[in-house]
Amino acid sequence: MQGLANADDIRHAVKAQYSQVRREPSAQYNFRVGREFAEALGYPADLLDALPASLSEAFTVVSNAALLAQLETGQTVVDLGSGGGLDLVILARKVGPEGRAIGIDFAPDVALIQKSGLDGVRVVSRGRNARTRARESQVSVIEAHRP
Numbered sequence: 001m002q003g004l005a006n007a008d009d010i011r012h013a014v015k016a017q018y019s020q021v022r023r024e025p026s027a028q029y030n031f032r033v034g035r036e037f038a039e040a041l042g043y044p045a046d047l048l049d050a051l052p053a054s055l056s057e058a059f060t061v062v063s064n065a066a067l068l069a070q071l072e073t074g075q076t077v078v079d080l081g082s083g084g085g086l087d088l089v090i091l092a093r094k095v096g097p098e099g100r101a102i103g104i105d106f107a108p109d110v111a112l113i114q115k116s117g118l119d120g121v122r123v124v125s126r127g128r129n130a131r132t133r134a135r136e137s138q139v140s141v142i143e144a145h146r147p
């Protein structure tokens with residue numbers, strides 16, 4: 001009988017899988033990925049058209065909470081497990097230029113791509129024990145995708 005995976009093995013597998021999604025969004029996965037899935041969850045086509053295609057190509061999620069989130073301009077929102085960045089950008093648009101959208105993800109490839117050119121969005125850390133400069137009291141909303 002095979003032993004149970006330990007926490008480090010699971011963490012390593014999750015990182016590797018989501019990094020691969022970012023690098024190869026059209027490969028085969030045992031979960032849904034991509035724009036068609038985003039539209040099936042209710043992400044409007046015109047919203048997706050207005051954003052870089054790479055965001056919806058690598059979209060993987062279990063809910064459309066970012067879409068439904070009721071945020072006010074100027075708020076600080078943390079997207080914990082921000083992945084390919086579609087939800088992070090949607091949250092950033094909701095809090096506007098006076099707000100802050102902070103994405104945290106431990107999978108290196110997803111974090112690096114987010115750093116590379118999305119206005120108004122910051123990926124603060126990709127480490128396991130990610131720390132942001134925002135104090136807890138300054139964060140209005142946390143959207144968590146991590147288990």
Ligand SMILES: C[S@@+](CC[C@H](N)C(=O)[O-])C[C@H]1O[C@@H](n2cnc3c(N)ncnc32)[C@H](O)[C@@H]1O
Nearest residue numbers: 018059060061081083084086087105106107146
């Ligand atoms: C379902 S994806 C989120 C996708 C994202 N909402 C989007 O718009 O594409 C979940 C993400 O959480 C990250 N994640 C899972 N556990 C984590 C943890 N403990 N710390 C940081 N990131 C984590 C994964 O690397 C993955 O990118």
